[in-house]
Amino acid sequence: SQQGEEDPQALSIQEGENATMNCSYKTSINNLQWYRQNSGRGLVHLILIRSNEREKHSGRLRVTLDTSKKSSSLLITASRAADTASYFCATGAGTASKLTFGTGTRLQVTL
Amino acid sequence: DAGVIQSPRHEVTEMGQEVTLRCKPISGHNSLFWYRQTMMRGLELLIYFNNNVPIDDSGMPEDRFSAKMPNASFSTLKIQPSEPRDSAVYFCASSFDGASTDTQYFGPGTRLTVL
Numbered sequence: 001s002q003q004g005e006e007d008p009q010a011l012s013i014q015e016g017e018n019a020t021m022n023c024s025y026k027t028s029i030n031n032l033q034w035y036r037q038n039s040g041r042g043l044v045h046l047i048l049i050r051s052n053e054r055e056k057h058s059g060r061l062r063v064t065l066d067t068s069k070k071s072s073s074l075l076i077t078a079s080r081a082a083d084t085a086s087y088f089c090a091t092g093a094g095t096a097s098k099l100t101f102g103t104g105t106r107l108q109v110t111l
Numbered sequence: 112d113a114g115v116i117q118s119p120r121h122e123v124t125e126m127g128q129e130v131t132l133r134c135k136p137i138s139g140h141n142s143l144f145w146y147r148q149t150m151m152r153g154l155e156l157l158i159y160f161n162n163n164v165p166i167d168d169s170g171m172p173e174d175r176f177s178a179k180m181p182n183a184s185f186s187t188l189k190i191q192p193s194e195p196r197d198s199a200v201y202f203c204a205s206s207f208d209g210a211s212t213d214t215q216y217f218g219p220g221t222r223l224t225v226l
Contacts, residue, residue: 031212042115042202042217043154050212088154092211097142097161099211101154 004089004102012108019076021105023089024069030093032065032072037086037104046074046087079109113137115218117203123224129191132221135184136205144215145178145188146202154202160186161209193225 007022023032031050035043049056049065049072056063062075076083086106090099116135124130136143144159158168163180171178175194180186190197200220206213 033214042204042219043215044217045214048212048214094211097206097209097211097213098144098156098159098167099215100156101146103153 004091006089006102006105008105010106013079015079015081015109015111017079019079019107021074021087023072023102025091028093029091033090034063034074035088035090081109081111083107084109115203115205115216117218117221119221120219121222124193125226126194127192130193130223132188132201134186134203134218137216140205140207142206142209143180143186144204147199148202149199195225198223198225
Protein backbone atom coordinates (compact mmCIF):
# COMPACT_ATOMS: atom_id res chain seq x y z
CA SER A 1 0.00 0.00 0.00
CA GLN A 2 1.15 3.57 -0.57
CA GLN A 3 2.76 5.33 2.37
CA GLY A 4 3.20 8.70 0.71
CA GLU A 5 0.66 10.79 -1.08
CA GLU A 6 1.99 13.58 -3.26
CA ASP A 7 0.17 16.79 -3.89
CA PRO A 8 -0.56 18.04 -6.46
CA GLN A 9 -0.87 15.06 -8.78
CA ALA A 10 0.14 17.27 -11.69
CA LEU A 11 1.75 20.68 -11.93
CA SER A 12 2.40 22.85 -14.97
CA ILE A 13 4.62 25.91 -14.75
CA GLN A 14 6.73 28.10 -16.99
CA GLU A 15 10.49 27.99 -17.14
CA GLY A 16 12.04 30.17 -14.48
CA GLU A 17 9.21 29.72 -11.99
CA ASN A 18 9.51 27.74 -8.76
CA ALA A 19 7.80 24.38 -8.37
CA THR A 20 6.62 23.07 -5.01
CA MET A 21 5.50 19.51 -4.41
CA ASN A 22 4.19 18.11 -1.16
CA CYS A 23 4.26 14.64 0.33
CA SER A 24 2.26 13.34 3.26
CA TYR A 25 2.85 10.01 4.95
CA LYS A 26 1.11 7.96 7.60
CA THR A 27 3.57 6.21 9.91
CA SER A 28 6.79 7.11 11.72
CA ILE A 29 9.87 7.29 9.54
CA ASN A 30 13.61 7.63 9.96
CA ASN A 31 14.21 9.23 6.60
CA LEU A 32 12.44 10.56 3.55
CA GLN A 33 13.88 10.61 0.06
CA TRP A 34 12.84 12.28 -3.19
CA TYR A 35 13.31 10.64 -6.56
CA ARG A 36 12.76 11.83 -10.11
CA GLN A 37 11.51 9.74 -13.03
CA ASN A 38 11.80 10.90 -16.59
CA SER A 39 9.29 9.40 -19.00
CA GLY A 40 10.20 5.82 -19.85
CA ARG A 41 13.14 5.70 -17.45
CA GLY A 42 13.98 4.39 -14.02
CA LEU A 43 13.90 6.54 -10.90
CA VAL A 44 16.87 8.69 -9.95
CA HIS A 45 17.66 9.70 -6.38
CA LEU A 46 17.61 13.45 -5.70
CA ILE A 47 17.95 14.07 -1.99
CA LEU A 48 17.53 12.46 1.43
CA ILE A 49 16.40 14.10 4.65
CA ARG A 50 16.60 12.32 7.98
CA SER A 51 13.85 12.48 10.59
CA ASN A 52 15.96 14.72 12.87
CA GLU A 53 16.49 17.26 10.09
CA ARG A 54 14.08 20.01 9.13
CA GLU A 55 15.55 21.34 5.89
CA LYS A 56 18.16 20.38 3.31
CA HIS A 57 19.45 21.98 0.17
CA SER A 58 21.08 20.57 -2.92
CA GLY A 59 21.66 22.92 -5.82
CA ARG A 60 18.24 24.22 -6.90
CA LEU A 61 16.46 21.75 -4.62
CA ARG A 62 15.16 22.53 -1.15
CA VAL A 63 13.49 19.87 0.96
CA THR A 64 11.66 20.40 4.23
CA LEU A 65 10.37 17.84 6.67
CA ASP A 66 7.78 18.30 9.38
CA THR A 67 7.52 15.08 11.35
CA SER A 68 4.74 16.45 13.57
CA LYS A 69 2.56 16.89 10.49
CA LYS A 70 4.01 13.85 8.72
CA SER A 71 4.72 15.91 5.64
CA SER A 72 7.55 17.00 3.39
CA SER A 73 7.91 19.45 0.57
CA LEU A 74 10.25 19.62 -2.40
CA LEU A 75 10.96 23.03 -3.90
CA ILE A 76 12.68 23.35 -7.27
CA THR A 77 13.79 26.92 -7.86
CA ALA A 78 14.24 28.56 -11.25
CA SER A 79 12.78 25.58 -13.06
CA ARG A 80 14.00 24.47 -16.47
CA ALA A 81 12.37 22.49 -19.25
CA ALA A 82 14.73 19.62 -18.33
CA ASP A 83 13.05 19.41 -14.91
CA THR A 84 9.94 18.01 -16.62
CA ALA A 85 9.45 14.62 -14.95
CA SER A 86 7.51 12.80 -12.25
CA TYR A 87 8.71 13.30 -8.68
CA PHE A 88 8.22 10.71 -5.94
CA CYS A 89 8.75 10.80 -2.21
CA ALA A 90 9.84 7.60 -0.50
CA THR A 91 9.92 6.85 3.20
CA GLY A 92 12.16 4.55 5.17
CA ALA A 93 11.53 3.28 8.67
CA GLY A 94 13.40 1.28 11.25
CA THR A 95 16.22 -0.96 10.16
CA ALA A 96 14.38 -2.39 7.20
CA SER A 97 15.98 -1.80 3.83
CA LYS A 98 12.84 -1.09 1.96
CA LEU A 99 11.41 2.26 0.94
CA THR A 100 7.74 2.93 0.41
CA PHE A 101 7.05 5.21 -2.53
CA GLY A 102 4.28 7.75 -2.90
CA THR A 103 1.97 8.31 -5.81
CA GLY A 104 4.09 10.96 -7.53
CA THR A 105 3.67 14.48 -8.92
CA ARG A 106 3.94 15.00 -12.67
CA LEU A 107 5.75 18.28 -13.32
CA GLN A 108 5.59 19.95 -16.73
CA VAL A 109 7.87 22.92 -17.31
CA THR A 110 7.12 24.85 -20.47
CA LEU A 111 9.27 27.36 -22.30
CA ASP B 112 29.99 2.14 -14.26
CA ALA B 113 27.20 0.36 -16.10
CA GLY B 114 24.53 0.89 -13.48
CA VAL B 115 21.75 -1.60 -12.92
CA ILE B 116 21.13 -3.68 -16.02
CA GLN B 117 17.77 -5.19 -16.85
CA SER B 118 16.74 -7.45 -19.69
CA PRO B 119 14.74 -7.60 -21.77
CA ARG B 120 13.71 -3.95 -22.08
CA HIS B 121 10.41 -4.88 -23.66
CA GLU B 122 8.50 -8.15 -23.55
CA VAL B 123 5.26 -8.99 -25.28
CA THR B 124 3.77 -12.37 -24.53
CA GLU B 125 0.47 -14.18 -24.58
CA MET B 126 -1.59 -15.07 -21.58
CA GLY B 127 -0.45 -18.32 -20.00
CA GLN B 128 3.15 -18.05 -21.09
CA GLU B 129 6.09 -17.98 -18.69
CA VAL B 130 7.97 -14.71 -18.43
CA THR B 131 11.44 -14.27 -16.95
CA LEU B 132 12.86 -10.86 -16.19
CA ARG B 133 16.54 -10.45 -15.43
CA CYS B 134 18.57 -8.01 -13.40
CA LYS B 135 22.25 -7.38 -12.80
CA PRO B 136 22.80 -5.06 -9.82
CA ILE B 137 25.66 -2.62 -9.45
CA SER B 138 28.82 -4.44 -8.45
CA GLY B 139 29.41 -4.24 -4.70
CA HIS B 140 25.79 -3.56 -3.83
CA ASN B 141 24.35 -5.95 -1.26
CA SER B 142 20.64 -5.26 -1.60
CA LEU B 143 18.37 -5.80 -4.58
CA PHE B 144 14.76 -4.75 -5.01
CA TRP B 145 12.05 -5.66 -7.54
CA TYR B 146 9.27 -3.13 -8.14
CA ARG B 147 6.22 -3.04 -10.38
CA GLN B 148 4.81 0.24 -11.73
CA THR B 149 1.32 0.71 -13.15
CA MET B 150 -0.87 3.74 -13.63
CA MET B 151 -3.49 2.34 -11.29
CA ARG B 152 -1.30 1.17 -8.41
CA GLY B 153 1.82 3.30 -8.76
CA LEU B 154 5.19 1.89 -7.74
CA GLU B 155 4.91 -1.26 -5.64
CA LEU B 156 7.74 -3.16 -3.95
CA LEU B 157 7.43 -6.83 -4.81
CA ILE B 158 10.42 -8.36 -3.02
CA TYR B 159 13.88 -7.45 -1.81
CA PHE B 160 17.06 -9.36 -1.08
CA ASN B 161 19.96 -8.65 1.26
CA ASN B 162 23.16 -10.58 0.53
CA ASN B 163 21.24 -12.79 -1.92
CA VAL B 164 18.69 -13.80 0.73
CA PRO B 165 15.01 -12.85 0.27
CA ILE B 166 14.03 -10.64 3.20
CA ASP B 167 10.51 -9.47 2.43
CA ASP B 168 8.32 -10.93 -0.28
CA SER B 169 5.04 -9.64 1.11
CA GLY B 170 4.52 -7.57 -2.03
CA MET B 171 4.57 -10.53 -4.38
CA PRO B 172 1.02 -10.62 -5.74
CA GLU B 173 0.47 -14.36 -5.77
CA ASP B 174 2.09 -17.72 -6.29
CA ARG B 175 2.45 -17.09 -9.98
CA PHE B 176 5.31 -14.75 -9.12
CA SER B 177 8.70 -15.99 -7.94
CA ALA B 178 12.11 -14.36 -7.59
CA LYS B 179 15.58 -15.75 -7.14
CA MET B 180 19.03 -14.37 -6.54
CA PRO B 181 21.50 -17.22 -7.07
CA ASN B 182 24.53 -14.94 -6.66
CA ALA B 183 25.44 -11.34 -5.93
CA SER B 184 25.40 -10.32 -9.57
CA PHE B 185 22.16 -11.78 -10.89
CA SER B 186 18.48 -11.97 -10.05
CA THR B 187 15.38 -13.15 -11.87
CA LEU B 188 11.68 -12.43 -11.51
CA LYS B 189 9.48 -15.10 -13.04
CA ILE B 190 5.77 -15.03 -13.78
CA GLN B 191 4.16 -18.36 -14.57
CA PRO B 192 1.55 -18.37 -15.98
CA SER B 193 1.30 -14.74 -17.04
CA GLU B 194 -2.02 -12.87 -17.16
CA PRO B 195 -3.03 -9.59 -18.84
CA ARG B 196 -3.24 -7.86 -15.43
CA ASP B 197 0.50 -8.48 -15.02
CA SER B 198 1.15 -5.91 -17.76
CA ALA B 199 3.33 -3.23 -16.17
CA VAL B 200 6.83 -1.85 -16.05
CA TYR B 201 9.06 -3.90 -13.76
CA PHE B 202 12.04 -2.20 -12.18
CA CYS B 203 15.04 -3.65 -10.46
CA ALA B 204 17.03 -1.48 -8.06
CA SER B 205 20.11 -2.04 -5.93
CA SER B 206 21.67 -0.32 -2.95
CA PHE B 207 25.00 -0.57 -1.17
CA ASP B 208 24.35 -1.96 2.28
CA GLY B 209 20.61 -2.20 2.52
CA ALA B 210 19.93 0.50 5.07
CA SER B 211 16.73 2.42 4.52
CA THR B 212 18.85 5.57 4.26
CA ASP B 213 20.68 4.12 1.28
CA THR B 214 20.18 5.52 -2.17
CA GLN B 215 18.51 3.01 -4.43
CA TYR B 216 19.78 2.87 -8.01
CA PHE B 217 17.15 1.87 -10.51
CA GLY B 218 17.52 0.04 -13.76
CA PRO B 219 15.76 1.19 -16.94
CA GLY B 220 12.89 -1.23 -16.40
CA THR B 221 11.24 -3.99 -18.42
CA ARG B 222 7.95 -3.09 -20.05
CA LEU B 223 5.82 -6.23 -20.00
CA THR B 224 2.70 -6.58 -22.09
CA VAL B 225 0.61 -9.71 -21.67
CA LEU B 226 -1.99 -10.14 -24.41
